Amino acid sequence: MTPAPLLRLQGLGKAYRDTPVFDAVSLEMAPGEVVALVGDSGVGKSTLLNCIAGLDRADRGQVEIAGREVQSLDDHAAALLRREALGFVFQAFHVLPHLSVADNIALPLLLLGWRERTAIDARVAELLAEVDLAGLGPRRPRELSGGQLQRVAIARALVHRPALILADEPTGNLDPRTAQRVLDLLVGQARRHRAGCLIVTHSESAAAQADRRLRLRADGIEALR
Numbered sequence: 460m461t462p463a464p465l466l467r468l469q470g471l472g473k474a475y476r477d478t479p480v481f482d483a484v485s486l487e488m489a490p491g492e493v494v495a496l497v498g499d500s501g502v503g504k505s506t507l508l509n510c511i512a513g514l515d516r517a518d519r520g521q522v523e524i525a526g527r528e529v530q531s532l533d534d535h536a537a538a539l540l541r542r543e544a545l546g547f548v549f550q551a552f553h554v555l556p557h558l559s560v561a562d563n564i565a566l567p568l569l570l571l572g573w574r575e576r577t578a579i580d581a582r583v584a585e586l587l588a589e590v591d592l593a594g595l596g597p598r599r600p601r602e603l604s605g606g607q608l609q610r611v612a613i614a615r616a617l618v619h620r621p622a623l624i625l626a627d628e629p630t631g632n633l634d635p636r637t638a639q640r641v642l643d644l645l646v647g648q649a650r651r652h653r654a655g656c657l658i659v660t661h662s663e664s665a666a667a668q669a670d671r672r673l674r675l676r677a678d679g680i681e682a683l684r
């Protein structure tokens with residue numbers, strides 16, 4: 460038996476009031492696959508990621524994560540599945556300013572019910588080292604550079620070993636050199652942990668690192684290359 464796709468979208472459609480955004484979006488991602496999603500500004504890339512992440516709701520179609528159809532689960536079960544299976548990296552980092560870097564990275568573990576401080580600290584230290592921020596755990600986010608903040612966001616997206624990372628223009632706010640470094644790290648870490656990674660990007664070099672490139676259009680998704 461072939462394993463279930465990590466992510467399967469079937470006939471997904473979304474409109475805001477009378478404004479159609481996208482329709483007939485179908486996609487399958489295999490475990491460990493890195494996929495770049497490109498498309499014109501305003502076509503709905505962020506909205507699509509938000510619909511997968513449960514931050515927004517599609518009007519039509521199905522979202523299946525790790526073989527489980529999200530809409531058929533009650534809200535609690537869907538939230539739990541997403542907490543376990545997904546990590547999210549946003550363009551604007553979305554770190555919480557009043558928490559230390561280490562506590563920001565620990566958040567997904569706490570949400571999953573981890574309570575043992577030593578285990579949490581050990582996992583956070585491991586991730587800090589992997590994203591090259593060892594020793595910066597006690598700092599506040601305002602004491603970090605943009606590139607460092609995005610690495611905190613990547614560590615937070617990976618700390619609970621999710622099967623799928625959703626990254627929405629993760630290098631959009633960074634200078635080209637830092638962007639490349641952050642991207643290498645994101646793709647490298649995703650591959651190392653065998654996590655699937657769906658990256659929305661306008662960057663050609665980002666798209667070139669992916670296993671597949673897809674373009675979102677108003678009437679569906681097209682394969683590129």
Ligand SMILES: Nc1ncnc2c1ncn2[C@@H]1O[C@H](COP(=O)(O)OP(=O)(O)OP(=O)(O)O)[C@@H](O)[C@H]1O
Nearest residue numbers: 475476478480498499500501502503504505506507
């Ligand atoms: N909460 C909302 N209410 C109404 N319309 C919205 C909302 N969020 C997004 N839109 C509209 O939906 C469309 C898709 O937006 P989205 O941000 O998903 O596009 P995008 O492809 O990610 O764009 P970009 O590449 O510029 O970031 C746009 O026309 C946008 O104005």
